[in-house]
Amino acid sequence: MKRISRREVLKTTSHFFVGAIAGAGLNSVLQGCADTSSDQSAIDDIMKKTEMADIKNIKLTVLYDNVLYKKEMATYWGFSCAVQGLDKNILFDTGMYENTLMSNMLKLGIDPSKIDELVISHDHPDHVGGAMMFLENSSDINVSLVKSFGSSFKKEVKERGLNLREIDQPCLITKNSFSTGEMKNFTKNEHALVIRTNKGSIIITGCAHPGVVEIVEQTKKITNEDVLLVMGGFHIMNDLGTKTKKIVHRLKDLGVNFIAPSHCTGGEAIEIFSKAYGPKFINSGVGRIITANDFI
Template structure:
């Protein structure tokens, strides 16, 4: 894959001035194959406001990937579907069967991922649903020699998502992006998670949303130049890493 880009559209951490911050997460991923909205934040009006400010047209989306069913990740879905009813929506089988039934009539195509990894487009796939409370899947980008993983809240554990991705592919996972769900973790649990990421070969991290201030500070200290700031409006080039 050529260089992919990721732009954070919704986050509780500020990034660029003039954009709204609320609890939740959403990001736009552009690859040569697809333009993907990863999660939709907690509020559709705020999501669309930020998209307009960043000159991003919802009608140009090919796919909406929903990591898990919590309100702060699916709250903006209706607003996107109203403007782009033909978009493909990707969820996993842990979502409510009532939501699954309703979405079948509200979007262009509905893809329901099981527990196995699922290719969605060239260079794009789901990790497959991992058991947690709630169950969750992450989006994997193939950057030629390495992989990037984007998680919503990483309820199964960010290190578990990385390990699942690496074992399914054999390629190193260099990028870990999104919510790492360490906001309620103590210092020892944070240190263990960071040590696991390092051991698994992750070299660049973009921790935001529910990662928590303490974990972000620890990640910044450990990763140094490999720590990339998140926040609303940040645009990150996921350059394929030459090994």
């Protein structure tokens, strides 16, 4: 199988994977999301088929972030988080560079071959750039992304015989987790990963381009359950404080219990979240491992 060079991959920002792969299999199963005909039937399907995971088993490991938490980690602009302790292991986003991702995975004891599900939040290089490693080395991984994602990347996934899940409506990912469905934004459409737990939902965002408040609202529209944690990039890095304070207010109104902003949230906004949430602010960044002990 021909390997695509890094230079080729980074020729464009949204279409990384250029050129066909000689001899690649074409036996992928192209899935939409469930057999649903409307948002409401998609939501009903999720609530019928998902089960709450026990928070005691869940381990969230931030593998890639421009915000540094643990000093021996490699850091670069982007985001990636591993979710363990569910029925399947999930990798949410892959950061910009596979070498940085791989190095951090190794240091944090996450085995790439044990990842069952790859969920990419949106088609920006700092979230999908490291995905090549999984496409090249996995034979049975499921890849979930929004329907509007670049066609070159989707083609790569299919040509490698991997299972591609193109998401528009809310969609089941594993027995304990689901996608919010594709949420529209003029920068990039995006979806977020939601884990249902016995202590409330855990929501992981990539850049939250459609808005972190909107993502929480969408999650609650699906589950009508408490929100234990929102973590990831909130994309308010250029805000001088006014917008962030409104977001904090709305998230508290929505009952978001714990918060772990990083990546594109921005230093000033993170500071505002820290003050507003006090002991329920979780300091995050690359190398951070979040477990049940953080929710006491």
